[in-house]
Amino acid sequence: MGVLAAERIKLTSTRSPWWCSAVVVVLGIGLAVLIALVTNADSTGDSGEGPPLLTPSVAVSGVAGFGVMVLMIMAALTVTSEYRFGVIRSSFLAVPNRSKVVLSKTALVGIYSAVLTGVLALIAFILAKLITGDDAPGLVLDGNWRAIYSVPIYAFLCVMLAIGVGVLVRQSAAAISLIVLWSLLLENLLGAFGSFGRTVKPFLPFQNANRFLSVEEYAGNWHWGVWGSLVYFAVFVAIVFAGALVVVNRRDA
Template identity: 80%
Template sequence: MGVLAAERIKLTSTRSPWWCSAVVIALGIGLAVLMALITNIDAEPGQGPPPLTPGLAASGVTGFGVMVLMIMAALTVTSEYRFGVIRASFLAVPNRSKVIVSKAGLVGVYAALLTGVLALAAFVVAKLIVGDEAPGLVLEGNWREIYSIPIYALLGVMLAIGIGVLVRQSAAAISLIVLWPLLIEGLLGAFGSFGRAVTPFLPFANMNRFMTVDDVSGNWHWGVWGSLIYFAAFVAIVFAGALVVVNRRDA
């Protein structure tokens, strides 16, 4: 509990987590409003607005919000390495794994709670703007598009902290977090038959499949819950590797 209290003070006493949270809130709600307004504008007379699903309404949270929280999580580690604060933490708590696990647990739970509330808020805001005539904007049958978001945020934060511990450099950690899902996996999946064969083994592709209610095309070897387990196992391997490394090398 003492380690958790120390990590809570670190998290709440600096400005960057507050600014990151404000950005996530603005993106989550703002894009929900934008998507709803665009849906109303594109609606054909007498036919109602085009389909808008809960996942699309919360796309600001999944597409940008979780990424911002992952960057924030990585910085909680790399900034301490940069300014030497991590050495004081390890001197106070010789069990280094406890420090990293406490940090990941605290930031991860915060990210899950924030994104979960924002996902529901984005759905409600979009529903109020579009109205009851939106054909796809219902939670029945689409719940996975909502509850998968805090799961993704929790696992994403753990992955980001693991990467931060492994590379120690803010620029390198942020580059990996941003380029990996947005560029590297997209490029690998674009190479014809090779891309179709490798896509089922890409971690973020599996997480995106779990977050999408509609079946994602591809040569998948397991169901949607298997995709979640695959991504969670990948995160666990990276995080476990970070714990091994942090205990073996100098701070």
């Protein structure tokens, strides 16, 4: 409990977590409202065949996409900033069990991120529904609850991954670059190479995570179900995080 209290003080006494949280709120809610307003303005669609498709997954995409990315950056900085300023050495001197420090930080930031994104996902859906009304017949939760509860699960796993990467590389620029390029660019590029991309795509971790987040049919030759995709992503995160725990106990602070 003492380690958790120390990590809570670190998290709440610095400005970056508050700024990051504000950015997540603005992106998550703002994008949902913007998409709903566009749907209302173009209720007949570009082809005159009906309203643009708006589903729960699209409504919460600001939270699950940009919002979680900001939280991943924040999580990585909670580690790399301590290495940069030497604060991590004091933590390891006070708590010789280094794994306990990393696990406490992960639990605190991960639970906070999960709660924040879960609440924002529900608010984003409600606002989008209130704005669009009957103009978005696909915006219903009956059979689509996974679009809401998948977001906090994804956020927790992403925070866990970001902290693991931060522990491994120790530098803020390297950790942020790896997180952003990996999830937004590298996997999309690999999946774009014709037959090779179609073969590799089912084994890319963030592609599996995106499949779990989406209530629509996700393109690809998948070898397992939607929940299998979540398990695949979780196992990948666990491997990276376990590697970080091994390295942090073997390497000098």
